[in-house]
Amino acid sequence: MTASTLEQVRNVASDIFGIPADRITAESSPETIENWDSMQHLNLVLAIEEKFGVQLDPEDIEKMKNIGAVAALVEKLQSAAR
Amino acid sequence: MSDSNSNSTPDSTSAERNPSNLRAQVDALIVEGAFHLAARRLAELWRRDPASATASFVISRIDVLRDHELREKTRDSLALTKFKLAILRSFTVEPIVPLLRAEAFAYGIDLEVHVGDFNTYVQEMLDEQSSLYRFAPNAVVLAVRTDQAAPELWRDFADLAPEAAQQAAERVVRGVVHNYEQWIGAFRKHSQAALIVHSLERPSSPSLGVLDDQSDAGQSGLIRQINRELQRIAAGFHGVYSLDYDALVARYGSVHWHDERKWLTARLPIAAGYLLQMAREWMRFIVPLSGRSAKVLVVDLDNTLWGGVIGEDGMAGIKVGAEYPGAAYQALQRALLDLSRKGILLAVCSKNNLDDAMEALENHPGMLVRAKHFAALRINWTDKAQNLREIAQELNVGIDALAFLDDNPFEREQVRAALPEVTVIDLPKNPLEYASAVRNCAAFERLTLSTEDQQRTAMYAEQKQRAGAEQNFQSKEDFFRYLEQEAELEPVSELTLARVAQLTQKTNQFNLTTRRYTEPQIAEMANKPEWHIFSIKVRDRFGDHGLVGVAIAHDEGEQCEVDTFLLSCRVIGRTVETALLAHLAESAARRGRKRLVGWFLPTKKNAPSRDFYQQHGFERQEANGAGSLWAFDLKSSTLRPPDWIKLKVTTEVTPGGKN
Numbered sequence: 001m002t003a004s005t006l007e008q009v010r011n012v013a014s015d016i017f018g019i020p021a022d023r024i025t026a027e028s029s030p031e032t033i034e035n036w037d038s039m040q041h042l043n044l045v046l047a048i049e050e051k052f053g054v055q056l057d058p059e060d061i062e063k064m065k066n067i068g069a070v071a072a073l074v075e076k077l078q079s080a081a082r
Numbered sequence: 083m084s085d086s087n088s089n090s091t092p093d094s095t096s097a098e099r100n101p102s103n104l105r106a107q108v109d110a111l112i113v114e115g116a117f118h119l120a121a122r123r124l125a126e127l128w129r130r131d132p133a134s135a136t137a138s139f140v141i142s143r144i145d146v147l148r149d150h151e152l153r154e155k156t157r158d159s160l161a162l163t164k165f166k167l168a169i170l171r172s173f174t175v176e177p178i179v180p181l182l183r184a185e186a187f188a189y190g191i192d193l194e195v196h197v198g199d200f201n202t203y204v205q206e207m208l209d210e211q212s213s214l215y216r217f218a219p220n221a222v223v224l225a226v227r228t229d230q231a232a233p234e235l236w237r238d239f240a241d242l243a244p245e246a247a248q249q250a251a252e253r254v255v256r257g258v259v260h261n262y263e264q265w266i267g268a269f270r271k272h273s274q275a276a277l278i279v280h281s282l283e284r285p286s287s288p289s290l291g292v293l294d295d296q297s298d299a300g301q302s303g304l305i306r307q308i309n310r311e312l313q314r315i316a317a318g319f320h321g322v323y324s325l326d327y328d329a330l331v332a333r334y335g336s337v338h339w340h341d342e343r344k345w346l347t348a349r350l351p352i353a354a355g356y357l358l359q360m361a362r363e364w365m366r367f368i369v370p371l372s373g374r375s376a377k378v379l380v381v382d383l384d385n386t387l388w389g390g391v392i393g394e395d396g397m398a399g400i401k402v403g404a405e406y407p408g409a410a411y412q413a414l415q416r417a418l419l420d421l422s423r424k425g426i427l428l429a430v431c432s433k434n435n436l437d438d439a440m441e442a443l444e445n446h447p448g449m450l451v452r453a454k455h456f457a458a459l460r461i462n463w464t465d466k467a468q469n470l471r472e473i474a475q476e477l478n479v480g481i482d483a484l485a486f487l488d489d490n491p492f493e494r495e496q497v498r499a500a501l502p503e504v505t506v507i508d509l510p511k512n513p514l515e516y517a518s519a520v521r522n523c524a525a526f527e528r529l530t531l532s533t534e535d536q537q538r539t540a541m542y543a544e545q546k547q548r549a550g551a552e553q554n555f556q557s558k559e560d561f562f563r564y565l566e567q568e569a570e571l572e573p574v575s576e577l578t579l580a581r582v583a584q585l586t587q588k589t590n591q592f593n594l595t596t597r598r599y600t601e602p603q604i605a606e607m608a609n610k611p612e613w614h615i616f617s618i619k620v621r622d623r624f625g626d627h628g629l630v631g632v633a634i635a636h637d638e639g640e641q642c643e644v645d646t647f648l649l650s651c652r653v654i655g656r657t658v659e660t661a662l663l664a665h666l667a668e669s670a671a672r673r674g675r676k677r678l679v680g681w682f683l684p685t686k687k688n689a690p691s692r693d694f695y696q697q698h699g700f701e702r703q704e705a706n707g708a709g710s711l712w713a714f715d716l717k718s719s720t721l722r723p724p725d726w727i728k729l730k731v732t733t734e735v736t737p738g739g740k741n
Binding site: 011012015016018039042043045046047049050051055056057058061 | 102133134135136138139142174176177180341343346347348350353354355357
């Protein structure tokens, strides 16, 4: 995954979860981010879809276990669309 | 374009104000304590990047700003209007709420949102003790999807066998309509809040295919029938409005609007990219309900009202007409004329030579708007912010009542920096999109239309004649006699209720208490025997002002207390206020009251009414932090209406009509 996708995902997550982007890493997950609950998960999905112009399937959404996985998923969907 | 007496800060180059820098700037400004500027940058961030992630950032910072404001008692510094909205729903709306609050913030509204539990809207509306009513909302959205409101007409429609279908379908329609009638009736009994009812969506692929549209008893036909009935029900109540959900979906396209995956997994029927449009549709109701509407639209000329520059291209060179590319400008002009029919005044602010511009305004064959459609013209080379100030003054409205339309981003930024309270419309680059940018701007929405609204432009033209005439008279009194004013005083009635409520919501300058009331609140007051609500209509030799004043009073023991006393700014200083007060005193005395009392509650804007009680012989009783209380002895009253106003007093009007 490229740094820029990860960085953009971190910025989105920073807005959604209300914590500075530099405290979010590829490993950040619902275990390490306190208010990453099911409603915020939905908000994250919607923000990602909007930002990157992709649509996530329910199976994809289940795989979003941490920020790195989200970025990887975005890249996969974007390259599939090209 | 180089007059640079702007207040813009050194950081204001557009490259430095990209969304991520703006986030950092907002946080830095909050740390510095520059809350006002932080709020402006926050609004700018939202305008540049109105996305879900941005919304989360924006609302978290709004909360920070509000906390500071409360703690440091700089209450007016952000000048946000508080508004409480409840959303009753049959689907997931939570992700829309941050977008809605951010959008509201950009309109100067601090929106508090209460979301009802899934599908509990019926209990919430019927039960007087429900969390809905405890929240005490200003407005409520009832967002129920067809699959919930009329399941038989949605997924299970095919189960209504074709032969027996007709009767069964009619029963379904009657049942659905009856339900809404019950809910809305109960709601109005328990709350005076505005109610915005989503009409029902039609299926994009009806179960019988093209056959569905071959009768009015198909899925679509029946849902249309329900929607017509919903419209009828809404029109039967004050403050109940229909939101055409089907048309909203159609505007963006059903295929794009829906996201079946989110619907099945998260009960969210709307795709990520369109949640903002749902929020914006709600804003079209919230903005007028919260009194944040614009009253005047000030437009630029070159490359806004027409294509090209009149001073360079000349009459033959500018583009405006029925054909492309001039058609884009005609479409905008049609939108402007529609606004003017809704009572929004138009004005011009353009950097041009007056003669060039007037030649085009008066004589260009392609123009639909003419000089006569504009209530004020500022065609000169002065700074636009200064011109806007003058326009507000000339038209007697606050700066915050102005909206500004200009193709030039530089001018827009200057106006935003100098006059942050003006609604600045961001025109898209493509002129073909100008008209819809104006049509979809929530600041121009109106929920009711009074006769006064429809005639406003003509009234302002008459006002100019009056001002001209006044200069020819030596004394005020001579001028008043020359005016031949006629005033009509009557209790509020079904016909005037909407206008009376509108005046309480909009009047700022001559308003002794600035209490805002909705139509249902006025209706409820009018039903109490000890409350008296009068309106005054004024006409003179130049024309009809319409209904321009309201007085609300209630009897309590020996005294009558003035709750509200207001007058539209266009008749201030014509002694109409004295006639209205005299009538109030006279009627209170007739009912056996001994004293007339009333508060003056000062605001930022009501200085013109500050000395009103004193000038009319009232004596100050007490004063506190909020204002001063004045009293007038009715037994020895010498208060008379001025003899140059011909009065017509109606005491009884027939009630009835809406609930």
